[in-house]
Amino acid sequence: MTKVEEKLAKSLTAESTELIPYLPYLLQDLWELGSSPKDIIDMIANHLQVSEKTKILDLACGKGAVSIQIAKAFGCKVKGIDIIKDFIDYANKKALEHGVEDLCQFQAGDINEEVAVEKGFDIVILGAVGDVLGNPLETISKLKNTVKSGGYIFIDDAYGNNGFNETYYLREEWISFFKKAKVKLLDEKFNIGEELKNNNYEQQLLIVKRAEELKDKYPDKVHLFDSYIKSQREECDELENDIKGVTMLLQRE
Ligand SMILES: C[S@@+](CC[C@H](N)C(=O)[O-])C[C@H]1O[C@@H](n2cnc3c(N)ncnc32)[C@H](O)[C@@H]1O
Secondary structure, three states: OOHHHHHHHHHOOOOOHHHHHHHHHHOOOOOOOOOOHHHHHHHHHHHOOOOOOOEEEEEOOOOOHHHHHHHHHHOOEEEEEEOOHHHHHHHHHHHHHOOOOOOEEEEEOOHHHHOOOOOOEEEEEEEOOOOOOOOHHHHHHHHHOOEEEEEEEEEEEEEOOOOOOOOOOOHHHHHHHHHHHOEEEEEEEEEOHHHHHHHHHHHHHHHHHHHHHHHHHOHHHHHHHHHHHHHHHHHHHHHHHHOEEEEEEEEEO
């Protein structure tokens, strides 16, 4: 079991790497796997000038929900990279379905390696990926190298809440990382309230249904799928009550 696999499992709320082969099945009814494409599109429209010449990199793009909807909204080019080949296949199908196959390029790969070679983008997005690229300072430094000077970085993560959850960095800690990494915080959009609760509830139902199917098919692995249902519920509770989901827009100085 490698660190990459451990972090991959964690990025999709799986407690064990044993669950990795089942993730495409469990998540087959979902397109959006973390970030809100609408929030990112709104932030782009409010702050940035995007044309068909703009180049965007979507790291750990999942099934391409963010990439495809951005390409459709702005007519710009988007490259998405994800380590799960099934997600990349799904993203390619969705790009065709939405008529943006010429604007979107999807590639299977480990973003730890890709950040070292992907360069010269106008905007980079890292949506709901946790610590795959390291701590916030390491993550921001790696993302900075993929964009031009003055380029933009979107990170979808969560701010911790003093006394509630010590595993997430507090907003003031993120602010000090921005200073150290020499990036400017331009905007932040919070993922809170009724919309979050409704989305979590709907996604939860779809995931539980698929987990139940897998429990019937693989009775010796019931514990594995039950623990996935449990960790999904805990993550939803955490997001709804303890921490504050946030999409940050940063600019490289
Ligand atoms: C919670 S999902 C978010 C997906 C997408 N950004 C979105 O918001 O819809 C996390 C994604 O990170 C991907 N991932 C985890 N580790 C990775 C790695 N080392 N390289 C590439 N992708 C990775 C997973 O396959 C998964 O698609």
